[in-house]
Amino acid sequence: MLLDTPVRLAVQIQPQHVTYPQIRDAVFRLEELGVDILFNWDHFFPLHGDDMDGPHFESWTMLGAWAEQTERVEFGALVNCNSYRNADLQADMARTIDHISAKNGGEGRFIFGTGAGWFQRDYDEYGYEFGTPGTRLNDLAESLDRIEARWAKLNPAPTRRIPVMIGGKGEQKTLRLVAKHADIWHSFTHGDDLTHKISVIERWGEKDGRDTSGIVISNELQRRDESDADDLYARGARLFTLGFGGPDYDYSIVERWLAWRDAKNA
Template sequence: MTSTGSRPIRVGVQIAPQHALYPTIRDTVQRLEDLGVDIVFNWDHFFPLFGPSDGLHYESWTMLAAMAEQTSRVEFGPLVNCNSYRNPDLQADMARTIDHISAHSGSAGRFIFGTGSGWFERDYTEYGYDFGTVGTRLDALAEDLPRIRARWEKLNPAPTRRIPILIGGGGERKTLKIVAEHADIWHSFADVDTLTHKLSVLHRWCDEIGRDPHEIELSTHVGEKDGALDVETLEAQLALGVTLFEASTSGPDYGLDHVVALLKWRDSLG
């Protein structure tokens, strides 16, 4: 694994749990671990986000528990959990339990608590949750994260490690403040220019609350250019301090050629 400064350069892959039956998803998780991916993610939705809207789809957290038992090396988690769907203390207990399931042979657990405020209205309306507004959902996330962290302190047995919190999103007034207060990892889908600006906002929030922004690992989604890995953009993101690069793959086929190319790029940096 290569590194920049004191933090390793890592590759994560989000497996969209859609348009395939579970055995195919399970096999894809195994392929990714065997390839040398560092983190495997899924997402926390109830319906496909693209392709046929009523296509095959699975729930996130039950699948994460299966990943915990199936894998032995990779870290894993949701990209991202929807804070609206579960009581915060329950979220904490679920995360702690999956952390323990993944702690094979006496090692620490490998679960990453990726979370966000939610956005996909169909999930809310069909499953009976109050959709609210962007603001109310973000306010709920800000209120619930301290409860989640407090519950981790109370649970018996305690988590096997300080469970990393990943927060996705780039809202400047609320989301990046929450990132500054709580995140170990910040995930962005921004282009290079936007990311540069968002980082300046994040640094301002960190200054305001008295936190070193370099404590927060920077993560970003990896795109392609003309059907190939966009190395120029990767290098620009790396220069901004990004060390976690996330690709995605979806059913029914879960192609991984772009993941192999990303891993080769990562390994070439060493």
């Protein structure tokens, strides 16, 4: 895996239990602090909290606003649910957001994070077929091929090769998709299991003829301390994501992890 890349810190702004002006302010403050990447998530209802019918905002519309609001940070969903939108539409939406985010003649900053989907309430209430984990992963595999093919056809083309981030850890399907398509692999896996999963990705790459050494390993900081992060780093992780919930955002936690990032990159 790609071990010579700098450590980067991502913050996932949870789009639940807040107003949009509070989210907008958090985006501004986190970019000012020096966070590298901002994520939201792609759901239609809160995932946790006291009120599971509480305020919640849709992912892609928000990402278009972030593309215009921000100047430096990369951004995306952690992760897009493939089931909710036609594959070619996803490609076009990603390309459009990529262009919106390109400032002063530079490249876009959008990261296309995606996964097979899992939150059944979204499916039931919005009228999508939930299927099984296997059928959803098969759909994701088909969609990734279509998305990449559509990016090659769009006029204008994306400003850069849009990075693909895939979340999940299943060895037979998900990690094979990571080996084939991903620039970033995100999981909650840690310890020896992380080392094992990386070896699985490498084996799939060898089998399918793709060099996976450039894939960035992404992992979570939620409920972890610096010793945990040090171990993830030693095992190859270089992108670290911190969940960030409002409305009472605690920026001191972000500052703590930024200091850890900077020490690793010194």
